[in-house]
Amino acid sequence: MFESAEIGHAIDKETYEAEVPALREALLEAQFDLQQQARFPVIVLINGIEGAGKGETVKLLNEWMDPRLIEVRTFDQQTDEELARPPAWRYWRMLPAKGRMGVFFGNWYSQMLQGRVHGLFKDAVLDQAINQSERMEKMLCDEGALIFKFWFHLSKKQMKARLKALQDDPLHSWRISPLDWQQSHTYDKFVMYGERVIRRTSRDYAPWHVIEGVDAHYRSLTVGKILLEGLQNALKRPAVKPDKVNAAPLLTSVDQLSLLGSLDMSQRLEKNDYEEQLITEQARLSGLMRDKRMRRHALIAVFEGNDAAGKGGAIRRVAAALDPRQYSIVPIAAPTEDERAQPYLWRFWRQIPARGKFTVFDRSWYGRVLVERIEGFCSPADWMRAYGEINDFEEQISASGVIVVKFWLAIDKQTQLERFQERESTPFKRFKITEDDWRNREKWDDYRTAVGDMVDRTSTEVSPWTLVEANDKRWARVKVLRTLNRALEDAFEKSDKQEKKSKKDKK
Amino acid sequence: MFESAEIGHAIDKETYEAEVPALREALLEAQFDLQQQARFPVIVLINGIEGAGKGETVKLLNEWMDPRLIEVRTFDQQTDEELARPPAWRYWRMLPAKGRMGVFFGNWYSQMLQGRVHGLFKDAVLDQAINQSERMEKMLCDEGALIFKFWFHLSKKQMKARLKALQDDPLHSWRISPLDWQQSHTYDKFVMYGERVIRRTSRDYAPWHVIEGVDAHYRSLTVGKILLEGLQNALKRPAVKPDKVNAAPLLTSVDQLSLLGSLDMSQRLEKNDYEEQLITEQARLSGLMRDKRMRRHALIAVFEGNDAAGKGGAIRRVAAALDPRQYSIVPIAAPTEDERAQPYLWRFWRQIPARGKFTVFDRSWYGRVLVERIEGFCSPADWMRAYGEINDFEEQISASGVIVVKFWLAIDKQTQLERFQERESTPFKRFKITEDDWRNREKWDDYRTAVGDMVDRTSTEVSPWTLVEANDKRWARVKVLRTLNRALEDAFEKSDKQEKKSKKDKK
DSSP: OOGGGSSOOOOOHHHHHHHHHHHHHHHHHHHHHHHHHOOOOEEEEEEEOTTSSHHHHHHHHHHHSOGGGEEEEEOOSOOHHHHTSOTTHHHHTTOOOTTOEEEEESOHHHHHHHHHHTTSSOHHHHHHHHHHHHHHHHHHHHTTOEEEEEEEEOOHHHHHHHHHHHHHOTTTTTOOOSSOTTSHHHHHHHHHHHHHHHHHHOBTTBOEEEEEOSOHHHHHHHHHHHHHHHHHHHHHSOSSOOOOOOSOOOOOOSSSOOTGGGSOTTOOOOHHHHHHHHHHHHHHHHHHHHSGGGGGOEEEEEEEESTTSSHHHHHHHHHHTSOTTTEEEEEOOSOOHHHHTSOTTHHHHTTOOOTTOEEEEESOGGGGGTHHHHHTSSOHHHHHHHHHHHHHHHHHHHHTTEEEEEEEEEOOHHHHHHHHHHHHHSGGGGGGOOHHHHHHHHTHHHHHHHHHHHHHHHOOSSSOEEEEEOSSHHHHHHHHHHHHHHHHHHHHHHHHHHHHHHHHHHO | OOGGGSSOOOOOHHHHHHHHHHHHHHHHHHHHHHHHHOOOOEEEEEEEOTTSSHHHHHHHHHHHSOGGGEEEEEOOSOOHHHHTSOTTHHHHTTOOOTTOEEEEESOHHHHHHHHHHTTSSOHHHHHHHHHHHHHHHHHHHHTTOEEEEEEEEOOHHHHHHHHHHHHHOTTTTTOOOSSOTTSHHHHHHHHHHHHHHHHHHOBTTBOEEEEEOSOHHHHHHHHHHHHHHHHHHHHHSOSSOOOOOOSOOOOOOSSSOOTGGGSOTTOOOOHHHHHHHHHHHHHHHHHHHHSGGGGGOEEEEEEEESTTSSHHHHHHHHHHTSOTTTEEEEEOOSOOHHHHTSOTTHHHHTTOOOTTOEEEEESOGGGGGTHHHHHTSSOHHHHHHHHHHHHHHHHHHHHTTEEEEEEEEEOOHHHHHHHHHHHHHSGGGGGGOOHHHHHHHHTHHHHHHHHHHHHHHHOOSSSOEEEEEOSSHHHHHHHHHHHHHHHHHHHHHHHHHHHHHHHHHHO
8 A cells, every 4th residue: 555655755855846836826816716715624634654745744834825725633642521422523613614624633533543552442433433523524525615634744764854853953952742653563463454444434525545655855746736726626516516416316115104103102191290290301401411431421412303392491490490501592593604614414413412411402414304304495415314313413512422302392283273372463473473383383294204204314323303292382391301311321321331341341 | 798698688589580570681682782783792701709699600691591592601720821921821712703792700810810819920910910901991991892800709707608608509519719818818919919809900991890699699690780780881882883982093203304214225235245144144043943942932023014125025034034934924814804803912812933943923003093094984082092003913922922022014105116116027926016015005195194103102111113224135034133133132031131130039
């Protein structure tokens, strides 16, 4: 894999100096075009062997291009705000907006390689990290991002010579590196695992470019030309991408059975039972959220449902059980300008709770496969891939201890009508009903189908959907609270077991 | 000051229950109106004696109102990202957007009171903190924010009884407080310094409300009514506020002398001198940025100047001296939607560098007293108060170690014309010149006046302006680099001296 990067590529000074001015000019122009179109972000990943010119190249790119449109991001030590959240959070928060270029110097690849070379984990975990990166990059590209992945390579002999030279140079002797490159087996391991990573993550939409790092002219010119060609190609592509899904559209149920249809909508609670159970469940939730095991977890509750199904009321009953300092409620409406300049899931990543905290989403990332699908706000290709992206997202955050509980509050059509009419006739509820609600109601069957597909495709072991029969508000509220409590208890039990097991293993 | 809050205010259950429904309804309606108008944010500060019902009140407000429109913020231990920046940064990043309500439970007042009661500093420092808060709140209100400040009070006897009761209640025994309220003198000190703080920070635009905390009915109803009345008043105020400045408009110089006119625009550097000095200054900057004393500081460079004065070129020469991981360049254009929903300075606070880092602003917060003043994008009242707000801002960040260096790059009218023409005739520079540039040129004299006023009013000891004669690009670039280097050296020297002094004081 690195053979072509050890053959002594070099470019003489004359050729280099003759080619650079035109290259710079073209890069500047492409960069300007990128900003003007503001259609997609550019992400440049910088990886490879110590001393192979990574830093020099990034510096040169900043000189050649307009540095005001480039963001160089380093990911060294995690901050405590980052440590309190899933690992990918630090990358999401640093993504460049559409029209800008982010250079990720140190990134998910460096993190997994460091870990593997240091022996923090074995190949299986490395492979998990590899797969996760692949899915992340696929998603970014599907959202329009242009990704360049550069691997700067040196042979072992070349590296040793280079490190020696750097050490003797007072301008560079301050360099520190978390891997001890002076040791011969560090190089060997790094190259071995590096190969595994490159092999598995070089894809048509985001290929690796292995660059021989010995000769600065060759290295710089090659990187510059790859960037230029990639940029120019992407800028020429039509603004509206063709709908690429060849898969057949989702099939509507061939009989009349549906998941929502199978709910027993007559479920209800008497007032006395309700009041008793509500207080019990609220006290239980309050206790669980103060449990010290909560420090290892965070909680997310997603509320989706028919209009007027009682999401707001259910959320208030949950909130009432808790100290307002523990939770925050995020109402999801149309994305803002800053949010539109980022991949779809960005605005939800922003709101991921830190360990010990609880975030309630009043509507959520499922908007893509519900309202956006039905109203045609995104293409079928977009909502079709959303199922997988959402599963990846929830798996990632669950893996780091976030408990994700998802509710669909279901009412029947008649109940909705009654509630709409009641809202219209009650002065202080009137703001709860708009033209949109009446329009959505006409699409009742479309929503029914979309909800069925959503549950079939995103109700997973790590985060199952709970369908809540909500014709009776009391029943719904108690069921919501009880489900949250069970989810917390299950998660605590599971981590207790894991802890016991890991203690036992240590003995 | 607390007399009226120790007289045993109480409201009986019947009255309370009779009044609450209408109050809740009205609060909900006001909240909805607030969201719809989205004209201003509401900030509620919660302070006072332990056990006086702070937490209970916040919880109740979340129950009474729509919790989806309320953000409860706590400010306990600072995170390392917060510790690396000026103290006010943590508050700025948590400000609610227009149309929303932020409850700051723990805030600048708690921080200063904790510090003073614990004896971390004396009255002089407390008073500095008080003045800073006052200026911050004045600015927030001038930007339209509605601020409520609640102080929950108990007499010492009442507090002791309350703490005893809470201790015995298993639901509350987990409470911790960083101040040891069990100690009698803690209460005395807290009340004494609390009085000082309230006395000095109760202003017409943001008065304190001292609430007796013993009786829950009285406490809740009082807070609810104060909020309601304040909200309703603010919502009724006209959308466009009258221009309140009674001060005479700034006087244009009565003779023809001006600051910019006093520059010697013939300053220039020969090519050889330039190349030598540029390299020297770049190496010096590179060394200073790697100096270990830089860990105590951050650096901000502000670039303003005439169109085509060479800001971009100067910035590139600065960047070229540095490792791209150390700096970021922030180009300032029109604010985004998220930014427009916040006070003017918010988008600059977002970009404050962490200690050890360097942020270059390509245009800056001075836009308000330059382009916004001249184009009438804001009212005279807005840009008149901006001078003071900017001085406060720069003083605050300087006080925490940020070195602020500000450049005005000045060219004469003829030079600008030549550069515009050159840009229009060079293909890859054509994007640098727009209709706007020609229009701005027509306002040459207005800019001249505005720059004069800006420098007169914001060139301070903590962060002076440097006027750069930029007809000759070489001269300008070297002067910029040299100024940055001197600023760094001065700051290092100053902190060395302080360190020596404090070591000496300790002996």
